[in-house]
Amino acid sequence: MTEVTDAVGPAGxxxxxxxxxxxxxxxxxxxxxxxxxxxxxADELQQIWYRTWVYVGHVSEIAEPNDYxxxxxxxxxxxxTRTADGEVHLLLNRCAHRGNLVCEADAGNSSSFRCxxxxxxxxxxxxxxxxxxxxxxxxxxxxxxxxxxxxxxGVYQGFVFGSFAEDGPTLEQHLGEAKGEIDRLVRLAxxxxxxxxxxxxxxxxxxxxxLLAENETDGYHPQFVHASIFSVAESGIGALYxxxxxxxxRALGNGHSENDLRPEFRRLGVPxxxxxxxxxxVPNYVKxxxxxxxxxxxxxxxxxxxPHVMIFPNLFIAEIQLFAIQPLAADLTVQHVTAVQFKSxxxxxxxxxxxCVGSVGPAGMLLAxxxxxxxxxxxxxxxxxxxxxxxxxxxxxxxIDERGLTIGGATDETGMRGFWSHYKHLMTxxxxx
Amino acid sequence: xxxREVEQFLFREARLADEHRYEEWEALxxxxxxxxxxxxxxxxxxxxxxxxxxxxxxxxxxxxxxxxTGRRHSxxxxxxxxxxxxxxxxxxxxxGDTVVxxxxxxxxxxxxxxEIWAGRYTYRLRTVEGEIAMAYKKVExxxxxxxxxxxxxxx
Ligand code: FES
Ligand SMILES: [Fe+2]
Numbered sequence: 001m002t003e004v005t006d007a008v009g010p011a012g013x014x015x016x017x018x019x020x021x022x023x024x025x026x027x028x029x030x031x032x033x034x035x036x037x038x039x040x041x042a043d044e045l046q047q048i049w050y051r052t053w054v055y056v057g058h059v060s061e062i063a064e065p066n067d068y069x070x071x072x073x074x075x076x077x078x079x080x081t082r083t084a085d086g087e088v089h090l091l092l093n094r095c096a097h098r099g100n101l102v103c104e105a106d107a108g109n110s111s112s113f114r115c116x117x118x119x120x121x122x123x124x125x126x127x128x129x130x131x132x133x134x135x136x137x138x139x140x141x142x143x144x145x146x147x148x149x150x151x152x153x154g155v156y157q158g159f160v161f162g163s164f165a166e167d168g169p170t171l172e173q174h175l176g177e178a179k180g181e182i183d184r185l186v187r188l189a190x191x192x193x194x195x196x197x198x199x200x201x202x203x204x205x206x207x208x209x210x211l212l213a214e215n216e217t218d219g220y221h222p223q224f225v226h227a228s229i230f231s232v233a234e235s236g237i238g239a240l241y242x243x244x245x246x247x248x249x250r251a252l253g254n255g256h257s258e259n260d261l262r263p264e265f266r267r268l269g270v271p272x273x274x275x276x277x278x279x280x281x282v283p284n285y286v287k288x289x290x291x292x293x294x295x296x297x298x299x300x301x302x303x304x305x306x307p308h309v310m311i312f313p314n315l316f317i318a319e320i321q322l323f324a325i326q327p328l329a330a331d332l333t334v335q336h337v338t339a340v341q342f343k344s345x346x347x348x349x350x351x352x353x354x355x356c357v358g359s360v361g362p363a364g365m366l367l368a369x370x371x372x373x374x375x376x377x378x379x380x381x382x383x384x385x386x387x388x389x390x391x392x393x394x395x396x397x398x399x400i401d402e403r404g405l406t407i408g409g410a411t412d413e414t415g416m417r418g419f420w421s422h423y424k425h426l427m428t429x430x431x432x433x
Numbered sequence: 434x435x436x437r438e439v440e441q442f443l444f445r446e447a448r449l450a451d452e453h454r455y456e457e458w459e460a461l462x463x464x465x466x467x468x469x470x471x472x473x474x475x476x477x478x479x480x481x482x483x484x485x486x487x488x489x490x491x492x493x494x495x496x497x498x499x500x501x502t503g504r505r506h507s508x509x510x511x512x513x514x515x516x517x518x519x520x521x522x523x524x525x526x527x528x529g530d531t532v533v534x535x536x537x538x539x540x541x542x543x544x545x546x547x548e549i550w551a552g553r554y555t556y557r558l559r560t561v562e563g564e565i566a567m568a569y570k571k572v573e574x575x576x577x578x579x580x581x582x583x584x585x586x587x588x
Contacts, residue, residue, distance in 0.1 A: 106473075106578075197481070198481060198482050198483045199472065199473050199474075199477065199482045199483045200472075200473075200483065201472050201483050201485060202579065202580035202581065203580065203581065203582075203583070204580040204581060204582050205583075206545060206546075206582075225506060227502070227504050228499045228502040228503075228504035228505045228506075229495075229499050229505075231502060232495055232498035232499050232502060233495055233499075334580040337483075338483055339483060349481075350480065353480075353481065353482075353483070354487070356483070357483060357484050357486075357487045358487075358488075358492060358495075361472070361483070361485055362485055362581050362582065362583050362584040362585075363470065363485050363486045363583075363584045363585060363588075365495070365496065365499055368505075368507040368583045368584075368585040369505065369506040369507050369585075371507065371583050372506045372507040372583060372585075373506065375545055375583075379544075
């Protein structure tokens with residue numbers, strides 16, 4: 001049995017109704033209440049979503065000065081802006097007067113936001129610009145109320161992250177070993193830059209966000225959940241996650257994890273094999289890659305392909321598909337998904353878009369079935385017996401690789417365990433347990 | 434094509450989709466088929482923007498084959514579906530095809546709960562060997578800019 005007790009947080013830190021996370025999260029199993037309890041969800045917002053680094057968007061979505069796009073951190077509505085001097089800001093979409101939304105458009109270009117309720121205006125860096133009928137406030141420039149800001153904004157290879165914590169690990173420290181996986185993605189772009197220009201599908205799952213995050217590098221399920229599409233599309237993907245696969249699952253630290261498929265792709269040795277296409281079909285792209293990386297360099301890059309990495313807590317890069325996981329309630333999550341596009345690579349972009357559209361989103365031939373699983377999982381976990389979910393697969397055959405990271409076989413739950421150990425750390429750090 | 438004939442075709446297409454009669458539904462398509470459900474914007478550029486569905490004839494065939502494996506989990510068990518197709522109008526003729534518009538409301542029931550889907554259909558129909566066939570079906574969902582549930586049936 002577990003007890004839920006009130007935690008006493010140190011001064012200045014939001015203290016939630018903390019559960020006994022050290023009891024709920026064990027090396028080989030996790031407690032079902034972690035997925036269903038509204039109190040634990042509220043606690044996660046404070047301890048994870050409003051504290052650690054969370055992926056928000058990509059600089060290509062606000063390419064021009066004064067561009068903005070509406071994004072989110074958990075349930076919070078965030079406006080990602082680029083000021084005229086090129087700086088990226090993350091503003092909370094809430095008027096400082098009476099709380100109205102200051103931005104109702106999904107995206108646009110403007111140097112300021114004007115609240116429709118009483119006309120207060122703000123610069124696109126969040127500063128107050130003015131308010132009507134200023135005598136009521138004692139005159140012009142008497143109020144110093146700006147939009148709420150996400151205090152820290154970090155950008156890595158164009159990926160924009162925000163943290164509500166004023167201090168703590170830097171973005172680079174948080175990303176740690178996951179940086180290399182982002183690097184692997186961008187090096188596939190002929191100019192070393194990706195773009196998120198295709199818009200997002202928004203797919204709702206009546207399930208806890210952690211079921212999604214855990215599944216992203218779960219190599220155990222594809223052969224079962226995706227058998228229908230693997231069999232009819234003659235896809236080789238299923239074999240990557242088979243018992244004989246030489247691929248590995250790696251916990252990258254800080255809750256990040258990956259399916260490293262490179263050993264399989266290297267064994268097969270086919271450039272673009274990971275993408276199910278051939279060099280002849282995208283000659284301009286291949287030429288651009290050879291010009292950039294040299295013949296043998298390009299060969300290696302094109303054989304090894306794209307990463308399959310889950311960056312804690314919400315960014316999932318599945319080769320050419322990019323997901324942002326948005327939690328809304330203990331049992332409600334939105335998956336925002338788009339096709340990765342490479343700057344100046346129209347041939348590849350068209351193919352990546354079409355492949356992504358076929359696979360993901362509400363009607364996707366892959367993701368509709370994953371989402372069905374999340375929802376059924378959620379329904380099952382709501383049953384009280386047995387209380388625990390098992391995460392021990394491969395625990396006794398894990399190894400430490402040359403980088404000091406834990407690796408398991410292609411179908412092992414190594415990534416999940418890495419997720420949980422970091423989760424437990426964030427949920428208990430600095431608290432009396 | 435007269436309106437009565439067109440309506441009969443639309444009602445039949447709707448019924449085949451509602452009843453998951455996959456092969457009969459697939460047989461309604463011409464070889465140059467385009468089955469398109471835009472996202473975010475009814476007129477998003479489907480060549481550069483994400484769509485909810487963007488199937489050519491080949492991909493329609495793959496989608497149908499996936500259902501026919503019996504292991505398309507998001508449709509096992511199948512959704513219970515019924516839709517009303519209404520406000521049918523013949524909008525004109527384009528490259529020999531009859532362009533037809535209609536509105537629909539659809540109720541989906543599955544264990545997850547009940548969803549209501551609604552929107553507008555645009556079809557391009559043509560007569561092939563004496564029968565009406567469809568070359569194009571576009572589905573503008575009223576909520577295509579919002580987060581939507583899994584839509585794994587034939588809309
Ligand atoms: S609520 Fe924004 S100006 Fe009053
Ligand atoms: Fe999956």
